[in-house]
Amino acid sequence: MSVTGVCSICRAPGAQRVCDRCGSVVCDTHHDARGVCTDCAPDAGDHPAPGRR
Ligand SMILES: [Zn+2]
Ligand SMILES: [Zn+2]
Structure with a gap:
């Protein structure tokens, strides 16, 4: 299962990361x-x- 879309920041296609x-x-x-x-x-x-929270 992969999430592919457009980056919400730079609008680049192929974004596969999701902000936690x-x-x-x-x-x-x-x-x-x-x-x-x-x-x-x-x-x-x-x-x-x-090391910073
Ligand atoms: Zn981006
Ligand atoms: Zn975020």
């Missing part, structure tokens, strides 16, 4: 390592904060 928080389908580029989209990520930016 808002449920939006996003591409791998806009999917954070924590399972949320970069739009929901607390520190959506260039520098991730390791």
Whole structure:
């Protein structure tokens, strides 16, 4: 079972990730390592904060 759609952020086709928080389908580029989209990520930016909740 695979979810494929259009990235909610950049509108790129072939997005296969689903945000764990808002449920939006996003591409791998806009999917954070924590399972949320970069739009929901607390520190959506260039520098991730390791060990931070
Ligand atoms: Zn994207
Ligand atoms: Zn999200």
